[in-house]
Amino acid sequence: MPRTHHVDIAIVGGGLVGASLGCALAPLIRQGGLRVAVIEAAPLPNADLEGYQPSFDARASAIAQGSRQHFQTLGIWQDMAREAQPISLIHVSEQGRLGATRLTAEELGVEALGYVLPNAWMGRVLHARLTELDLDWHCPAKVEKITPQAGGHCLDLSDGDRLQAGLTVLADGGRSGLKEQLGIASRETPYEQTALIANLEVSEPHHGVAFERFTREGPLALLPLGGDRMELVWTHASGTEGETLALGDADFLTRLQRVFGERAGRFRRVGRRHAYPLSLVTADEVVRPGLAVLGNAAHALHPVAGQGFNLALRGVMDLVAALEQGVVEGQAPGDMAIMNAFERRRANDRRNVIRFSDGLIRLFGITHPLLSHARAAGLVGLNLTGPLRRTLARRAMGLER
Numbered sequence: 001m002p003r004t005h006h007v008d009i010a011i012v013g014g015g016l017v018g019a020s021l022g023c024a025l026a027p028l029i030r031q032g033g034l035r036v037a038v039i040e041a042a043p044l045p046n047a048d049l050e051g052y053q054p055s056f057d058a059r060a061s062a063i064a065q066g067s068r069q070h071f072q073t074l075g076i077w078q079d080m081a082r083e084a085q086p087i088s089l090i091h092v093s094e095q096g097r098l099g100a101t102r103l104t105a106e107e108l109g110v111e112a113l114g115y116v117l118p119n120a121w122m123g124r125v126l127h128a129r130l131t132e133l134d135l136d137w138h139c140p141a142k143v144e145k146i147t148p149q150a151g152g153h154c155l156d157l158s159d160g161d162r163l164q165a166g167l168t169v170l171a172d173g174g175r176s177g178l179k180e181q182l183g184i185a186s187r188e189t190p191y192e193q194t195a196l197i198a199n200l201e202v203s204e205p206h207h208g209v210a211f212e213r214f215t216r217e218g219p220l221a222l223l224p225l226g227g228d229r230m231e232l233v234w235t236h237a238s239g240t241e242g243e244t245l246a247l248g249d250a251d252f253l254t255r256l257q258r259v260f261g262e263r264a265g266r267f268r269r270v271g272r273r274h275a276y277p278l279s280l281v282t283a284d285e286v287v288r289p290g291l292a293v294l295g296n297a298a299h300a301l302h303p304v305a306g307q308g309f310n311l312a313l314r315g316v317m318d319l320v321a322a323l324e325q326g327v328v329e330g331q332a333p334g335d336m337a338i339m340n341a342f343e344r345r346r347a348n349d350r351r352n353v354i355r356f357s358d359g360l361i362r363l364f365g366i367t368h369p370l371l372s373h374a375r376a377a378g379l380v381g382l383n384l385t386g387p388l389r390r391t392l393a394r395r396a397m398g399l400e401r
């Protein structure tokens with residue numbers, strides 16, 4: 001017989017998004033008395049902040065100013081900031097064109113346009129905070145089956161436990177098959193592009209500059225990391241990445257230098273390379289009675305504008321705001337009134353960000369020469385016309401929806 005536990009909220013997935021939600025629920029756990037469970041399939045990453053050793057190969061993400069503010073609200077920015085590299089300038093250019101646009105933190109009157117944080121560090125900080133909260137951890141344990149029932153959902157876990165949850169939040173990254181079990185369809189539009197990710201050592205100090213370069217194969221981004229390291233996100237037309245992956249380090253660096261030029265100095269060393277096939281994936285439904293879908297399970301975006309996690313974190317904060325309001329009004333966490341209030345807050349932001357990042361790929365993916373000139377003029381124009389550039393920058397920083 002499975003052991004059955006009753007919880008108010010079950011978070012399926014303790015990745016960046018599920019763990020952020022756990023932290024954001026702290027007031028509802030402490031003062032509201034809500035019982036929350038987190039179920040994570042992979043063994044818990046190390047939550048020891050003092051023992052953290054930065055690794056040359058660690059994956060990193062661009063975190064917008066808006067996300068920094070959310071981390072501050074959660075009381076974890078101080079810890080996050082220890083490994084955060086501020087972005088002082090974003091340089092956008094197109095291969096073979098003169099146009100370039102520069103956005104600086106100084107002209108926008110902000111301390112930084114955003115921050116680059118190792119994913120492993122963000123995970124540690126989030127998990128360290130979660131261990132301070134009174135919540136039920138099921139880790140490593142996988143939700144194998146989800147069944148709707150009166151007042152919520154029943155979750156069957158791989159460790160033999162069964163949870164009955166008033167609200168289930170799917171933050172499982174979208175590949176677990178749970179959405180399909182519930183009959184929630186997803187739309188997938190492959191970009192026919194694959195991102196190669198690796199860390200680089202550069203010969204010149206990067207001074208906090210992030211580069212975004214649109215090449216014939218797709219966008220190439222360099223994000224500043226601690227010391228003389230930068231994270232490379234190099235998009236290839238799918239099918240062509242195998243050849244670049246197979247190159248020896250010296251040949252890889254030579255090819256990259258040819259595509260990117262010398263504006264960041266000489267590339268001296270490359271770490272382990274990872275390949276990610278890219279698609280736009282959106283879930284057809286993100287709320288139901290007793291159910292909310294968050295993060296990659298709701299939307300997986302092209303990483304061109306570094307928006308996926310930033311968008312998801314705003315979703316986390318909006319869900320918690322809707323829950324706080326609902327609980328004050330005496331509603332149960334999975335009540336459809338709360339789900340609708342959450343979705344009303346989310347819909348515009350999600351639509352705008354998807355349009356913005358998808359539009360960038362489509363605009364820069366079109367090779368018609370006239371459009372190419374228009375893009376170059378646009379980049380130069382953006383450099384000249386302050387208000388439009390500022391709007392673009394505020395959106396990229398997550399300060400505008």
Ligand SMILES: Cc1cc2nc3c(=O)[nH]c(=O)nc-3n(C[C@H](O)[C@H](O)[C@H](O)COP(=O)(O)OP(=O)(O)OC[C@H]3O[C@@H](n4cnc5c(N)ncnc54)[C@H](O)[C@@H]3O)c2cc1C
Nearest residue numbers: 013015017041061062143173176295296303306308309310
């Ligand atoms: C190349 C690349 C670069 C990116 N760069 C940026 C960036 O610079 N800035 C940015 O904002 N975003 C960026 N993103 C997007 C960002 O990485 C994602 O938005 C984010 O990782 C989504 O996190 P998640 O928690 O929703 O999903 P995941 O990270 O996939 O986590 C899901 C978790 O659920 C667990 N799980 C799965 N199934 C089950 C189950 N059945 N039961 C229990 N647990 C389960 C998994 O073990 C995992 O821990 C990038 C993405 C890519 C691909």
